[in-house]
Amino acid sequence: MTDSEGHLLRRYNALVGVIDQLIVTLNGAGEVVDVNVGSMDWLDASKMLSRTFSTLFTDELSQKVSAQFDAALSSHEPQPLQLTLKPEHSLHWREIGLLEVQTWDSQLIAVSATELLWVARNVTESRKLEQKVSHQAQRDPLTGAYNRRSLMTILNQSVAQAHRYDWVCSFLLIDIDDFSGINDEYGWDAGDQVLQSFVTALHGFQRTADFFARYSDDRFVMFLPETNREQARLASERVRRLVEGIEIPFQTGNLKYTVCIGSSTLRDIEDTPETMLRRAEEHLFIAKQSGSNRIEGEAD
Numbered sequence: 001m002t003d004s005e006g007h008l009l010r011r012y013n014a015l016v017g018v019i020d021q022l023i024v025t026l027n028g029a030g031e032v033v034d035v036n037v038g039s040m041d042w043l044d045a046s047k048m049l050s051r052t053f054s055t056l057f058t059d060e061l062s063q064k065v066s067a068q069f070d071a072a073l074s075s076h077e078p079q080p081l082q083l084t085l086k087p088e089h090s091l092h093w094r095e096i097g098l099l100e101v102q103t104w105d106s107q108l109i110a111v112s113a114t115e116l117l118w119v120a121r122n123v124t125e126s127r128k129l130e131q132k133v134s135h136q137a138q139r140d141p142l143t144g145a146y147n148r149r150s151l152m153t154i155l156n157q158s159v160a161q162a163h164r165y166d167w168v169c170s171f172l173l174i175d176i177d178d179f180s181g182i183n184d185e186y187g188w189d190a191g192d193q194v195l196q197s198f199v200t201a202l203h204g205f206q207r208t209a210d211f212f213a214r215y216s217d218d219r220f221v222m223f224l225p226e227t228n229r230e231q232a233r234l235a236s237e238r239v240r241r242l243v244e245g246i247e248i249p250f251q252t253g254n255l256k257y258t259v260c261i262g263s264s265t266l267r268d269i270e271d272t273p274e275t276m277l278r279r280a281e282e283h284l285f286i287a288k289q290s291g292s293n294r295i296e297g298e299a300d
């Protein structure tokens with residue numbers, strides 16, 4: 001080894017020693033010739049050596065890995081690869097030491113025609129955190145229902161799609177009757193339980209294509225694709241009855257409540273989520289004026 005080769009090797013080893021990532025060196029045939037485990041100290045490097053890299057993965061992933069391997073060799077560009085490894089799906093990884101599901105961001109880099117580096121970082125926790133943050137941004141924290149921001153995004157997309165394909169769709173605007181009275185009489189916690197029980201019941205009721213969200217305090221919107229005026233009326237009636245049947249156990253006897261529902265159905269190309277919501281609000285207002293436990297929709 002020349003002085004400059006020795007210098008480069010020491011520099012490489014120094015970098016590998018401080019980088020907290022898994023670095024696997026492969027030969028041109030894709031066999032593992034060296035492993036630096038980085039912070040993945042659960043991994044038994046000796047059990048990786050001399051295996052063919054792509055055979056470590058399940059059939060589906062191994063095809064992807066082989067394609068990345070070829071692409072790295074032919075392009076000499078780093079090939080990014082995101083992998084989710086499950087011990088129950090991979091005997092090889094289990095043997096190597098994998099005990100739980102992990103998501104890795106990795107890069108496959110060709111150093112020459114006979115040497116490649118696979119550099120992998122465990123991103124399981126940061127991915128979970130991202131998912132949690134995105135879930136929280138879309139949901140109402142009390143009930144777990146989608147929030148108003150998510151609702152408006154979905155409504156805009158869905159109404160545009162309905163116009164494009166000439167589909168019909170409807171909204172139900174559902175309001176809990178005398179909700180402030182429930183808060184006053186039974187306390188805020190009981191009011192919270194009412195909201196939670198309502199959302200649980202509605203989640204059981206909705207079809208997979210329906211979208212349901214908390215619109216404001218005690219007001220919820222259900223978007224019903226492929227639903228005409230008459231079907232919206234039937235759906236309103238079913239929700240009204242469903243709520244009639246809910247009972248929340250309470251010291252002084254079961255707490256029961258009712259809802260009023262205003263619905264609206266897509267009209268012409270001028271109709272938007274805002275105009276539909278406005279009509280649903282007008283219908284809800286009429287229902288409320290007539291008393292509680294009522295529904296009101298578009299006139300025939």
Ligand SMILES: Nc1nc2c(ncn2[C@@H]2O[C@H](COP(=O)(O)OP(=O)(O)OP(=O)(O)O)[C@@H](O)[C@H]2O)c(=O)[nH]1
Nearest residue numbers: 142175176177178179180181183188191192217218
């Ligand atoms: N328990 C509880 N109460 C809430 C929450 N958010 C808002 N509220 C209360 O809900 C009440 C809503 O009152 P209103 O909009 O007048 O509704 P209402 O009493 O049902 O009146 P009507 O709609 O006319 O029947 C207000 O008193 C709010 O303070 C919540 O998350 N939990």
